Amino acid sequence: MTEPLYYTDAMMQTCSARITALTDVSGSSAICLDRTCFYPEGGGQPGDRGTIADCVVVDTIKGRDGSILHKLKEPPPHDLGVGSPVDCVLDWRHRYEYMQQHTGQHVLSGALYRVAAADTVSVHQGTEVVTIEIGLATITDSLLRDVEEEANRVIREDLAVRAFLIQDHELSRYVLRRPTTRSGSIRLVEITGYDLVACGGVHLPRTGLINLVKAVGIETIRGQLRLAFKIGDRALLDYHEKHRAITESSDLFSCRPGQVPDRIRSAQEEIRQLHRTVRLRAERLAEHLIPEELGRDAPDSLMLEEEDEDLFKALTERAAMDPDRRVLLLNRKSDSLQWALVVGTGHPFPQQELRERVLSPVGAKGGGKPPLWRGIIPVSRVGQAESIEKFVSAFRSVWEEDRIRR
Ligand SMILES: [Zn+2]
Incomplete structure (x- = not known):
């Protein structure tokens, strides 16, 4: 079995290891190691990318037998074989980004539960936003704002995030936000003093590293709400882009940013009137x-x-x-x-x-x-x-x- 170093230290960006097998996954070469900092796809998080002995790893997945398969872009060179020592380097930007999204989602689900009494029904980590489907049919703007403020407070408090293993018979000693159906050995993830759930993902070690969360959308799916959030650096980038757009718009209208919607409404009305005049003429x-x-x-x-x-x-x-x-x-x-x-x-x-x-x-x-x-x-x-x-x-x-x- 491969030693999952990503569970011991999620911030580990490189490690050394030995090759235990060279194999093939759906037409691509793959490498198995005795230990790895590459997280295999699971629990809504994507698999890691990076390099192993300078070979490009395009994805990391779990095999049917539980082995961790590092999928390579090209077949490995002939001098690499079972027993070869290798240096592993993560695509850290990719990993850090999805840890930020995933850990931010834990905080948001915790805040939704505490502030709005809303259970998290499902989660989707997309390339633009993270969506959380909750067990409510409606939510007011001010309540969602309170949830967002609460999540940002938890981020500012920089709480420790820790993971630990328990056995299923010990479950009754813990109050989980969301019940688990897992059996045997269960991995719990705790935002200290705030939130506790069963989860097999990789997380940032402290909530402060999430930076920021922002609610950006609400839609109703099958009678339940699906909320969209920008999390971490994505939220900041979103702010940059929106700030640039609104500043440019307010310059064009020679008004303050808050007046832009009114100016657009007036301009639309003016265009309607002009069209009418042109038509009559x-x-x-x-x-x-x-x-x-x-x-x-x-x-x-x-x-x-x-x-x-x-x-x-x-x-x-x-x-x-x-x-x-x-x-x-x-x-x-x-x-x-x-x-x-x-x-x-x-x-x-x-x-x-x-x-x-x-x-x-x-x-x-x-x-x-x-x-x-x-x-x-x-x-x-x-x-x-x-x-x-x-x-x-x-x-x-x-x-x-x-x-x-x-
Ligand atoms: Zn998690």
Whole structure:
């Protein structure tokens, strides 16, 4: 068996060991050692990464027989064999980060239990946040704030975190925050004088090393609350990012950070009003831009250049008001051609032919119903001239043939 040095001293970053086996795990080479500071994945914590004799370890897992397997990125060199002495070096950033998350979660679960009488139902340690699902359907903002304050108080008090083994028959002597179903030898983790649970993970030795916790989200899952937290250096980084964003925003609005939401609301309202004004002006302008006789005696087309959406929409709607019109409106944009087909209710409409002979050949996308169809042709400026010519002449010839038939 491998001696689990990570349990003796979770802050151990390097150790020396001897190889006890070279093996294979799902297609990757793996090394077993007589002792290791690499924690194998378990209890929601990821496996450790680092190097063993300069070979890159990508993960550490527990084998079915309980052995600790250090998975290597590449097969080990030939001079490494059973009995070889090796130096092991942890990816300390990775390990420290998840110990901070995990130990922070112990403190938060303890605070939720004490302050909000909330049991921890499940925990997920994600790459962005740690989520804790609790046995409550609701929690007030002020109560969650109290929980957060309590957890930060426990961090400031820098309480010792210790782990020790007991036998299952001794369980009755301990008051655990969360009952355990484990049997035999049980590992208990205590935040001194504050919290006690059964846990097989690795923890920071003192709560002060957690630094900081911050609640950042609440959602309801299966009738229970799932709380999201930023813990440790992640919380500080989150603060840096939010501080930068809010400072930039308040500079843009020339206001204090606390006034930013009000300024955004005012700006949104102003934009709504401006849109309304632009729409009304476009409607007035459209009355003048659509000639009285356009498309009344024969099918006609109207070409526009880079017109904005509001005016194009107003023009098509204006044209569609006359039941005697047949008009194709086109608006050239840099990367597409906007089209609208107005067919007044005063004319019969060869819909199938228009679709097959006018719209499909130029790849027109869109739809509608009488008297107005509209959409785009996704074509660059370079290819537009040809498409426009094809579009307009097909439109006219379909109508001409239809007229002759009648
Ligand atoms: Zn733990």
